[in-house]
Amino acid sequence: MLKPSPISPTVDFDRDGVQHGFLRLPYSRDDSAWGSVMIPICVVRNGEGPTALLTGANHGDEYEGPLALYELARTLKPDQVSGTVIIVPAMNHPAFRAGTRTSPIDKGNMNRSFPGRPDGTATEKIADYFQRELLPRADLVFDFHSGGRTLDFLPYCAAHILPDKAQEAKAFAAVEAFAAPYSMKMLEIDTVGMYDTAAEEMGKVFVTTELGGGGTARAETVRIARRGIANVLRHAGMLEGAVEKAETRWLDMPSDDCFTFAEDDGLFETMVDLGEDVREGMVIARIHSIGRTGVAPQEIRAKMSGLLVARHFPGLVKAGDCMCVLAQ
Numbered sequence: 229m230l231k232p233s234p235i236s237p238t239v240d241f242d243r244d245g246v247q248h249g250f251l252r253l254p255y256s257r258d259d260s261a262w263g264s265v266m267i268p269i270c271v272v273r274n275g276e277g278p279t280a281l282l283t284g285a286n287h288g289d290e291y292e293g294p295l296a297l298y299e300l301a302r303t304l305k306p307d308q309v310s311g312t313v314i315i316v317p318a319m320n321h322p323a324f325r326a327g328t329r330t331s332p333i334d335k336g337n338m339n340r341s342f343p344g345r346p347d348g349t350a351t352e353k354i355a356d357y358f359q360r361e362l363l364p365r366a367d368l369v370f371d372f373h374s375g376g377r378t379l380d381f382l383p384y385c386a387a388h389i390l391p392d393k394a395q396e397a398k399a400f401a402a403v404e405a406f407a408a409p410y411s412m413k414m415l416e417i418d419t420v421g422m423y424d425t426a427a428e429e430m431g432k433v434f435v436t437t438e439l440g441g442g443g444t445a446r447a448e449t450v451r452i453a454r455r456g457i458a459n460v461l462r463h464a465g466m467l468e469g470a471v472e473k474a475e476t477r478w479l480d481m482p483s484d485d486c487f488t489f490a491e492d493d494g495l496f497e498t499m500v501d502l503g504e505d506v507r508e509g510m511v512i513a514r515i516h517s518i519g520r521t522g523v524a525p526q527e528i529r530a531k532m533s534g535l536l537v538a539r540h541f542p543g544l545v546k547a548g549d550c551m552c553v554l555a556q
């Protein structure tokens with residue numbers, strides 16, 4: 229038997245109305261002997277009905293989600309809602325406070341920490357709380373991501389190809405309702421430990437995004453995030469009002485050929501911008517040697533035709549960095 233979670237919520241998930249509170253995780257440390265990590269949570273409930281679980285800052289340096297969700301928590305009224313909306317704008321709150329992808333406490337990457345452990349690191353304890361307490365309550369799970377400091381994405385909403393086609397169809401219908409400029413049938417590099425996988429294995433409708441990146445947010449991508457999350461709640465029949473339609477272009481990631489990785493350190497030069505078309509074999513990026521002159525750059529060629537949906541963001545790359553992501 230697993231131990232009970234050390235996290236205690238200051239909100240009651242079964243109470244009607246709006247509650248602003250915390251998930252309190254005890255964390256004893258040098259500057260606070262009996263201290264806690266306080267993860268903000270908002271619950272808006274209006275009677276029986278479905279439950280939506282909305283999260284941002286699963287990675288601490290991705291900002292469209294927190295910008296959309298702190299505002300939603302501030303403005304959502306119970307009489308606009310049917311069912312329960314649980315909002316956690318900054319899931320990995322220690323990482324969010326530090327402005328880093330992973331937690332400064334334990335270097336934990338929230339999206340590689342599931343199912344978590346009640347007796348593990350701080351990040352594993354948060355994951356365990358979502359796994360055993362929050363995910364089981366939810367019908368719809370929406371997790372915002374963006375590129376963070378090291379990647380930049382075309383703005384898209386996404387769901388995964390799933391073995392259960394009824395579950396997959398519900399997720400893609402919610403993606404369509406989000407109405408980002410692009411909608412993605414997504415392939416993951418590494419699904420082990422992901423929140424996505426945990427939710428999908430429980431049979432939940434799981435929807436996510438990649439809305440930009442570079443460790444900041446743009447006006448356009450924040451507008452997309454705010455309109456999109458309201459649309460998804462409306463589509464689910466949980467928020468009053470009609471879905472605000474916008475044109476979306478569906479994209480597919482057919483295989484591992486979507487991804488290219490740097491094989492050397494150096495100065496990164498992208499040869500195409502986000503959204504531009506690419507043909508198989510075309511040079512899409514170059515890595516220039518920075519140690520000396522007179523060395524030819526390493527050429528990165530597209531392994532398939534499609535368009536550029538993500539790129540390495542900082543000007544310098546290291547061997548192993550994801551450089552370009554293509555989709556069709």
Ligand SMILES: [Zn+2]
Pocket residue numbers: 286287290372373374376
């Ligand atoms: Zn992320």
